Amino acid sequence: MLLEHYLILSAVVFGIGMTGVLIQRNLILIFMSLELMLNAVNINLAAYSKYLSQISGQVFIIFIMSVAAAEAAVGLALIVSLYRNKQTINSDEFKILKW
Amino acid sequence: MEKAAFYILSFVIIVSSLFMITRKNPVHSVLWMLLTFFSVAGIFIQLNAEFIAATQVIVYAGAILVLYLFVVMLLNPKTHGFAKIPYRYGMTILVVIVFVLQIFMAASMSKVLGIKGVITSEKMAEIGNVKLFGAELFNTYIVPFEIASILLLVAMIGAIVLALRK
Incomplete structure (x- = not known):
């Protein structure tokens, strides 16, 4: 397999994740689309790690995974506390920090 | 296959x-x-x-x-x-354009730049992925590894503080 195949797959998955962030109104689904974008980045790093014959890319995947885990924990805690205050997780309802 | x-x-x-x-x-x-x-x-x-x-x-x-x-x-x-915004179709077109451009850039401009390392597929098969990975992580990237553990600790404390019922 060529490097391009993996890069195209990664670009497609990243685009789908970006579309999900833009079109969804449920805050949880927006966060899930962010995780999808991080996964696309991981595919890219692993592909370059193989085709450059280095293993540093795989180490960086571990760091991205730990950042994703931290982001999921803090983000979901934020969503839970937002839900306690407003009784909804619709992103259109949260306009207090808009400008 | x-x-x-x-x-x-x-x-x-x-x-x-x-x-x-x-x-x-x-x-x-x-x-x-x-x-x-x-x-x-x-x-x-x-x-x-x-x-x-x-x-x-x-x-x-x-x-x-x-x-x-x-x-x-x-x-x-x-x-x-889904988002009910008046400029939804414009935004959709924008996203699709960015998306297609990304794919074309990935397909046409991708070159393996940078220095070729020594860990080829044959060496990986000989020594083993986990051994090579662990050596790299704990020799070269030990400080980022510690920082990542502190990041996880901070995220844990932050999640507890945010979700704690007052």
């Missing part, structure tokens, strides 16, 4: 991630996301990253996804649909 596996895995990844962002029920979205993560783990195995594939299944499919599932079931499970 390798090609067929790649195409099947990519097909599953793309279809399940499309289903994930278009389902009405968030629980269905989470389950489609599980399928996406497992297929991405398959792609990692193809790329000589067995340890990463195992971590993907354990951390993403095991921990993060269960966290999402908990929150989805804890909060209001009904969906809110």
Whole structure:
């Protein structure tokens, strides 16, 4: 397999994740689309790690995974506390920090 | 064989991630996301990253996804649909243009730049992925590793503080 195949797959998955962030109104689904974008980045790093014959890319995947885990924990805690205050997780309802 | 596996895995990844962002029920979205993560783990195995594939299944499919599932079931499970913004079609076109440009750039401009390392597929098969990975992580990247552990600690404390009922 060529490097391009993996890069195209990664670009497609990243685009789908970006579309999900833009079109969804449920805050949880927006966060899930962010995780999808991080996964696309991981595919890219692993592909370059193989085709450059280095293993540093795989180490960086571990760091991205730990950042994703931290982001999921803090983000979901934020969503839970937002839900306690407003009784909804619709992103259109949260306009207090808009400008 | 390798090609067929790649195409099947990519097909599953793309279809399940499309289903994930278009389902009405968030629980269905989470389950489609599980399928996406497992297929991405398959792609990692193809790329000589067995340890990463195992971590993907354990951390993403095991921990993060269960966290999402908990929150989805804890909060209001009904969906809110898609964004109802007046410039939605303009935004859609913009996204599609960016998306197609990305693919063309990935297809045409991708070159293997940088210095070729010494860890080829043959060496990986000889020594083993996990051994090479551990040596690299704990020799070269020991300080970032410690910083990542502090980051996880901070995230844990932050999540507790944010979700604590006053």
